[in-house]
Amino acid sequence: MLNNADFSKRLQKVIEYYSESASSFAEKIGVQRSSISHILSGRNKPSLEFVLKVLSSFPEVELYWLMNGKGEFPKIESQNRQEPIAPVSKKDDQNLFTDSKNENPVEPKNSDLLKNLNHKSSNGKIIERIVIFYSDGSFSNFENS
Known part of the structure; x- marks a missing residue:
């Protein structure tokens, strides 16, 4: 809250x-x-x-x-973050958040998200952070450390 x-x-x-x-x-x-x-x-x-x-x-x-209040201000930008972000294909998006047995959307588990943070995209970039916004206004932040 x-x-x-x-x-x-x-x-x-x-x-x-x-x-x-x-x-x-x-x-x-x-x-x-x-x-x-x-x-x-x-x-x-x-x-x-x-x-x-x-x-x-x-x-x-x-x-x-x-x-x-967690993190830093002002934000320190790394040089590689200034590159445009490659779009995620619908197939990649479904693979992150669907059950492979029946293709139904599932609630992602923290361990699944953290595992996917080390996933390299097709252009070799590594996911740095995933932020999930919930309907109640809260959110979860998963960072690659």
Whole structure:
């Protein structure tokens, strides 16, 4: 579950890092000033759309850090991460999350996901991280270490 107070502290840190006012930050991410005010005060929780706008406008902000406080800010980009990500074919996607006996979708197990993190794609790239978003707003993050 998202802790509003902690999220607002991290959002404030982002705003200060970029030397923005709440108004200019709101303008840059394309939301109303009141949205920032309500989130910073703890009155409202951030929507998924809000979080995605922050991430797309400020690439140094890492999702996992912003949501949970784990990880680092600003995000340190490695050179190989700047290459475009190769699309996953429907067949590859089905292989990760289907039961090979009857081709029905199954809930992925942590061990299955972690095993697949070391899978090399057809172009030789290794999966670095898998993030799964659930319908209740929570998510799971699996990183290759």
